[in-house]
Each structure stands twice: as C-alpha cells, then as structure tokens.
Amino acid sequence: MLSERRLEVLRAIVQDYVGTEEPVGSKALTERHNLGVSPATVRNDMAALEDEGYIAQPHTSAGRIPTDKGYRLFVDKLAGVKPMTAPERRAIQNFLDGAVDLDDVVGRTVRLLAQLTRQVAVVQYPSLTRSTVRHVELLSLAPARVMLVLITDTGRVEQRMVDCPAPFGEAALADLRARLNSRVAGRRFADVPQLVQDLPEAFEAEDRGTVATVLSTLLETLVEETEERLMIGGTANLTRFGHDFPLTIRPVLEALEEQVVLLKLLGEATDSGMTVRIGHENAHEGLSSTSVVSVGYGSGGEAVAKLGVVGPTRMDYPGTMGAVRAVARYVGQILAES
Amino acid sequence: MLSERRLEVLRAIVQDYVGTEEPVGSKALTERHNLGVSPATVRNDMAALEDEGYIAQPHTSAGRIPTDKGYRLFVDKLAGVKPMTAPERRAIQNFLDGAVDLDDVVGRTVRLLAQLTRQVAVVQYPSLTRSTVRHVELLSLAPARVMLVLITDTGRVEQRMVDCPAPFGEAALADLRARLNSRVAGRRFADVPQLVQDLPEAFEAEDRGTVATVLSTLLETLVEETEERLMIGGTANLTRFGHDFPLTIRPVLEALEEQVVLLKLLGEATDSGMTVRIGHENAHEGLSSTSVVSVGYGSGGEAVAKLGVVGPTRMDYPGTMGAVRAVARYVGQILAES
DNA sequence: GCTGGCACTCCCCTGCGGTGAGTGCCAGGT
DNA sequence: ACCTGGCACTCACCGCAGGGGAGTGCCAGC
Numbered sequence: 001m002l003s004e005r006r007l008e009v010l011r012a013i014v015q016d017y018v019g020t021e022e023p024v025g026s027k028a029l030t031e032r033h034n035l036g037v038s039p040a041t042v043r044n045d046m047a048a049l050e051d052e053g054y055i056a057q058p059h060t061s062a063g064r065i066p067t068d069k070g071y072r073l074f075v076d077k078l079a080g081v082k083p084m085t086a087p088e089r090r091a092i093q094n095f096l097d098g099a100v101d102l103d104d105v106v107g108r109t110v111r112l113l114a115q116l117t118r119q120v121a122v123v124q125y126p127s128l129t130r131s132t133v134r135h136v137e138l139l140s141l142a143p144a145r146v147m148l149v150l151i152t153d154t155g156r157v158e159q160r161m162v163d164c165p166a167p168f169g170e171a172a173l174a175d176l177r178a179r180l181n182s183r184v185a186g187r188r189f190a191d192v193p194q195l196v197q198d199l200p201e202a203f204e205a206e207d208r209g210t211v212a213t214v215l216s217t218l219l220e221t222l223v224e225e226t227e228e229r230l231m232i233g234g235t236a237n238l239t240r241f242g243h244d245f246p247l248t249i250r251p252v253l254e255a256l257e258e259q260v261v262l263l264k265l266l267g268e269a270t271d272s273g274m275t276v277r278i279g280h281e282n283a284h285e286g287l288s289s290t291s292v293v294s295v296g297y298g299s300g301g302e303a304v305a306k307l308g309v310v311g312p313t314r315m316d317y318p319g320t321m322g323a324v325r326a327v328a329r330y331v332g333q334i335l336a337e338s
Numbered sequence: 339m340l341s342e343r344r345l346e347v348l349r350a351i352v353q354d355y356v357g358t359e360e361p362v363g364s365k366a367l368t369e370r371h372n373l374g375v376s377p378a379t380v381r382n383d384m385a386a387l388e389d390e391g392y393i394a395q396p397h398t399s400a401g402r403i404p405t406d407k408g409y410r411l412f413v414d415k416l417a418g419v420k421p422m423t424a425p426e427r428r429a430i431q432n433f434l435d436g437a438v439d440l441d442d443v444v445g446r447t448v449r450l451l452a453q454l455t456r457q458v459a460v461v462q463y464p465s466l467t468r469s470t471v472r473h474v475e476l477l478s479l480a481p482a483r484v485m486l487v488l489i490t491d492t493g494r495v496e497q498r499m500v501d502c503p504a505p506f507g508e509a510a511l512a513d514l515r516a517r518l519n520s521r522v523a524g525r526r527f528a529d530v531p532q533l534v535q536d537l538p539e540a541f542e543a544e545d546r547g548t549v550a551t552v553l554s555t556l557l558e559t560l561v562e563e564t565e566e567r568l569m570i571g572g573t574a575n576l577t578r579f580g581h582d583f584p585l586t587i588r589p590v591l592e593a594l595e596e597q598v599v600l601l602k603l604l605g606e607a608t609d610s611g612m613t614v615r616i617g618h619e620n621a622h623e624g625l626s627s628t629s630v631v632s633v634g635y636g637s638g639g640e641a642v643a644k645l646g647v648v649g650p651t652r653m654d655y656p657g658t659m660g661a662v663r664a665v666a667r668y669v670g671q672i673l674a675e676s
Numbered sequence: 677g678c679t680g681g682c683a684c685t686c687c688c689c690t691g692c693g694g695t696g697a698g699t700g701c702c703a704g705g706t
Numbered sequence: 707a708c709c710t711g712g713c714a715c716t717c718a719c720c721g722c723a724g725g726g727g728a729g730t731g732c733c734a735g736c
Contacts, residue, residue, distance in 0.1 A: 025698050061716045157497045236591035253574035399685045
C-alpha cells in the first residue's frame with residue numbers, strides 16, 4: 001500500500017505532466033507543489049512509485065512520466081470529476097437548444113464536445129434496440145412498389161423501398177398500415193417480430209405474399225439499423241497530440257474511420273456512469289496511446305446511446321470527465337423534450 | 339511561349355517530384371527520362387522555367403519543385419486523365435452495388451474514393467435544390483402535433499415535428515395530405531412555394547392556421563435542407579502529407595471540419611466537367627497547400643451534387659482525376675437505378 | 677543551340693565537447 | 707525509522723566545425 005504522501009506525489013506528477021507535457025523531476029515538483037519535503041525524499045517516493053509501475057522514465061536520468069497504470073490510479077482514487085461552471089452550463093444549453101432535427105442534435109453535440117474538451121468527440125446516434133416505434137408509414141409509389149418509413153420515438157427516420165411480388169391496392173395498403181400501427185406503435189423494437197408474426201393471415205390470399213414481403217423488410221430494417229451510426233468531430237485537435245506526429249496520429253485517424261472499432265469501443269463502456277479507458281486498456285492497437293472517456297445518455301432514465309471523447313492518455317481527466325458528463329446530461333434533456 | 343522540350347522538362351519534373359517527394363535536379367532528370375539532351379541543357383531550360391514561375395528551388399543549389407503555376411500548366415496542357423483499368427472499374431461497381439440506402443451509398447462512395455486516391459474524400463449528399471418531391475407524408479402523433487415527412491426522388495428523407503395552433507382532425511389531415519401531394523409530387527423544390535401558396539383557402543377557417551403552420555414548416559425544411567450535408571473520409575491519408583507535419587495538417591483538418599468551407603469549395607467548381615483547384619487557387623487559407631479535384635455527379639444527365647478529393651498539391655493528378663471521374667459516374671448510375 | 681567542364685553554394689550528416697536537469701546512493705541528523 | 711544534504715554519474719540537448727555530395731550557373735568550344 002502506498003503512503004498518503006506518495007499518492008500525493010503521483011497526483012502532482014500527473015498534474016504537472018498534463019500541464020507541461022514534459023517529464024517532471026523531483027526538484028520541479030517540490031517547487032510547484034508544497035509537499036513539505038525535500039527533493040531527495042520525493043526521489044525516494046518516485047523510486048517506489050516506479051517500482052510499483054505507476055510512473056516511468058523515458059531515459060535514464062530524465063524526469064518521470066505517468067504510466068497507464070499511474071493514470072488509472074489517478075482517475076480512480078486521486079481525481080474527482082470537475083463540474084462545469086454555471087456559465088459553461090448555460091453555454092452548453094444554449095448551444096444545444098435550437099437544434100432542428102436529430103442529425104442537428106448529434107452534430108451540435110459533437111462540435112460542442114470537441115470544443116469543450118479540445119479533443120476528438122464521438123457521438124453515437126440514439127440506438128434503435130431500446131427505442132420504440134412511433135409510427136410505421138406505407139406509401140404506394142407505383143402499383144407494385146411501396147415505400148416503408150419507420151419513425152422512432154427518438155426522432156430517427158428510416159426508409160426502405162419494397163418491391164412487391166404482386167400489385168397491392170390502396171385499400172389493402174391502408175388496412176395493412178392501420179393494423180401494423182395498432183400492433184407496433186409504442187412497442188419496443190425487440191418485440192416487433194412476434195407482434196407481427198401472424199399478420200399475413202388477416203389478408204386475402206392474393207395479398208399475403210406482399211404483406212409478408214413488407215413485413216420482412218421492416219424486420220430487416222430493424223436489424224440493420226441496430227448497427228449504430230455515429231458522428232465524430234474535432235479531429236484537428238489530434239495535432240495537439242505530441243511531438244512525434246505521424247506515428248502517433250496515423251493509427252488514431254485510422255481507428256476513427258472504422259466505425260466498427262468505435263462502436264465496439266463505446267459499447268464496452270458500462271451502461272451507467274462514466275467509463276474511462278486508458279491507453280492499452282483499449283482493445284484496439286491504434287488507440288494504445290489514447291484514452292477514451294465515454295458515458296451513456298438517454299431521453300429517460302435509460303441510456304439509449306453513448307458519447308465520449310478520444311484524447312491522448314496525457315489529458316485533463318477531471319475536466320474532460322466533467323464536460324462529457326455535462327454534455328450527456330443536456331443531450332438527454334433535449335431528446336426527452338422532442 | 340515555351341518550347342516543346344521545356345514543357346517536356348516540366349512534365350518530367352512534376353512526375354518525378356510527385357513520385358519521390360524530393361526536389362529534382364538536372365542530372366537525375368536526364369537519367370530517368372530520355373530527353374535526348376544533356377544535363378547542362380536541361381539546366382538552361384530549368385532556369386527559363388523558373389523565370390516564368392513554373393518551378394522554384396527551396397534553397398540555392400537544390401533541385402527544383404513545381405510551383406502552383408507549374409502544376410496548373412501540367413494539369414491543363416501536359417497531362418490527361420488516366421482512365422481506370424477494367425478490374426478497377428469492376429471493383430468500383432461491386433463496391434457500390436449493394437448499398438441499401440442513401441447514407442450507405444454516400445458512405446461507400448467516400449470510403450471508395452479515399453481508398454482509390456489515397457487521399458481525403460469529400461462527397462456531397464444529392465442536392466435538394468434540383469431534386470423533386472416524391473411524396474409528402476403527414477402523421478398525426480397527438481391532437482395538435484403533426485409529423486411532416488418529406489421524401490425526395492434521390493431517396494432522401496427529412497422529417498419535422500409541427501406543433502399546431504389548434505387540434506387538427508384526421509379527416510382534415512388526410513385532406514391536406516391528398517391536396518398537398520397532388521400539387522407537389524414530382525415537382526421541383528424551387529417550385530413548391532408558389533404551388534402551395536393558396537392551399538389554406540381550401541380549408542375551413544378553424545383549420546387554416548394549422549394548414550399554414552404545416553406549410554411554412556415544409557417550406558422551411560426545403561430551405562434549410564438546401565444547405566447541403568456532406569461526408570468526408572480518408573483523413574488518415576493526411577499523414578502521408580509531408581515532413582513538416584503539424585503546421586501543414588492542422589489547418590487542413592480544421593478546414594475539413596467546417597462544412598461551410600467544403601461546400602463553398604465544391605460549389606465553386608464548374609457544373610460540368612472536372613475542376614482542379616491547385617494550392618493558392620483555393621480561397622480558404624488553410625487549404626493553400628492542397629489541391630482539390632471535384633466533379634459533379636447525378637442520376638440523370640444533370641448533376642445533383644459534387645464529390646471530390648483533397649490532397650497535397652504534390653499529387654498524382656492524372657490518376658486522381660481518373661478515379662474521381664470514374665467514381666462519380668458509377669454513383670450517378672446507382673442513384674439513377676434506385 | 678547543345679555540351680562538357682569547372683568553380684561555387686549550401687544542405688545534410690557526423691562527431692565532439694559543454695551544459696544542465698535529473699537520478700541513485702550514502703552518510704548523517706532528528 | 708525517516709528525512710535531508712551532498713556528491714558522483716548519466717544522458718539528452720545544443721552549438722559548432724568539417725567533410726561529402728548534389729545541384730547550380732556560367733563559359734568556352736563544337
């Protein structure tokens with residue numbers, strides 16, 4: 001177990017390193033923080049912290065920098081979440097209000113988050129898995145061509161073209177529309193398949209094929225769109241990453257382009273509360289020198305999707321966490337209102 | 339006027355520099371291209387080319403690199419568009435087929451273009467300005483709450499919530515829906531305003547307010563969404579930009595984040611044919627060391643939007659132009675089919 | 677008008693001390 | 707038992723000098 005002072009030393013190292021981006025030595029530490037002990041003592045503490053793997057030195061006779069393990073301890077035990085100031089909160093709210101549709105909400109959120117944290121922001125579109133159906137609309141575009149429009153309670157709209165095996169009358173279409181909506185409106189996506197299972201039986205034999213086709217397209221849409229979309233922004237902030245550019249930044253940009261990777265990343269985060277993944281804790285190779293701070297957000301008490309930021313392991317964790325939490329909260333409110 | 343051989347020398351310089359990324363000297367030139375003359379002669383030609391501003395040397399006694407003006411001449415007079423090979427064309431088609439909806443088409447296009455050119459790809463969503471209305475749908479979600487869904491012939495769907503000043507019956511809603519569609523379906527966006535102008539008059543006094551509200555929301559949507567959305571990808575390719583990273587890459591990433599900038603960039607391009615903007619020809623400061631190759635694409639003969647790539651001025655222009663043109667063509671086909 | 681030759685210019689690489697921040701260790705003090 | 711001052715040591719970093727080499731401009735000759 002580390003003594004109180006050694007933890008204090010670790011905290012000081014993290015804070016200084018985050019600020020200066022340079023390895024921090026014992027003398028500088030005692031000067032900038034009044035630890036009440038001499039540099040020599042701090043050196044001993046540092047040696048101990050290094051033995052435990054919390055800090056490391058880039059080269060012999062250089063200052064120390066925190067390791068992933070060191071940041072982990074810092075985040076878990078030494079640092080809180082820095083709350084936003086009142087003006088900041090107002091700014092967040094002002095910025096998010098006035099969004100006209102879901103795309104706009106997500107877009108604004110990304111920009112806001114990137115700006116607040118000065119890092120790369122990632123926002124997942126509200127998930128359909130936990131959403132409910134608000135309305136299903138069927139439009140006849142041609143005798144044997146129907147457009148299916150699915151509207152969710154989060155304001156998301158998906159449409160699919162359906163080529164019917166046989167011409168389908170307006171009356172039958174209206175009938176199907178009515179029956180479909182009475183069954184699935186307000187229900188969860190996951191429940192839809194069994195709710196519509198026996199629908200074709202209610203129709204004339206000649207229309208059953210078409211009804212079945214429409215339904216299977218609907219179910220397909222539900223499945224396909226459960227794979228989430230997301231939006232990223234603030235990639236310009238990657239240039240503040242460090243000194244050895246190409247090598248560091250390249251894999252990160254590549255990882256950010258693969259939505260699958262990001263979705264998995266956000267998906268791993270626990271459902272409630274904030275998750276911080278530091279350096280090598282991230283499964284993806286290219287993100288081993290980044291930290292990911294993510295949190296769920298949602299319209300009700302329940303999280304429907306996640307958002308977060310990706311930044312260098314050397315980041316201001318309390319501040320970042322504060323911003324992420326605050327933004328998630330306000331986005332949730334906005335979604336609940338619409 | 340430059341002699342034939344001097345143009346040939348310029349072409350050789352551009353080609354070599356694009357390949358090696360290093361200033362190219364007279365000796366190396368004569369070795370790699372059989373110009374039929376000695377290095378000394380080439381040196382004279384180079385001096386002339388430099389006088390005219392087509393090439394420059396980073397330092398005295400270094401090789402030459404093309405200037406923006408040099409690239410311009412190269413693109414205009416010396417280089418053609420390198421057509422895609424048959425396997426490449428097949429690959430493009432295979433990759434773009436199988437897209438399920440508009441987002442998917444655009445997403446695939448961006449990835450494809452980025453991969454083919456190894457540069458940053460930008461694809462504008464098909465424009466609403468020139469699109470026509472396929473269908474307008476109105477859904478009653480609550481007595482005084484209507485959802486407006488607009489479907490375009492390019493497969494784009496936009497929705498808006500409308501809070502009505504007074505409750506609005508199902509019958510009136512159906513009436514409005516029918517009248518609205520009979521007037522605007524198949525018509526161009528630009529024509530919609532005057533087509534619906536006198537619609538409220540056909541309704542009972544008590545409903546007129548609501549009808550007007552719905553209509554104004556529709557018009558608003560048309561205007562708002564005329565401001566285009568776009569998708570970018572392949573930003574990881576920026577890391578292949580050059581040696582002096584942070585300074586070069588930073589403003590580019592910033593410019594790419596501002597959709598307005600990109601839209602203006604694409605918008606400037608001439609409607610038909612390919613446009614190449616080289617270095618400082620780009621209005622935006624941050625893009626002064628990049629070139630933008632863009633072209634319109636569309637479902638019919640008419641361009642509905644643009645796409646292109648952003649890369650270093652030192653790029654393989656013929657290859658890039660070939661890829662951009664080919665992709666635009668196939669995307670147009672895909673859109674025409676759906 | 678092309679060519680070979682020649683002197684010149686600089687960039688780039690390498691090796692070399694000097695400087696300074698930082699470390700580890702140890703002996704002594706509280 | 708723990709903190710402290712002192713001391714020798716280690717490197718990264720900086721500036722500097724000296725080749726090497728690629729490239730240039732110019733000039734005289736063909």
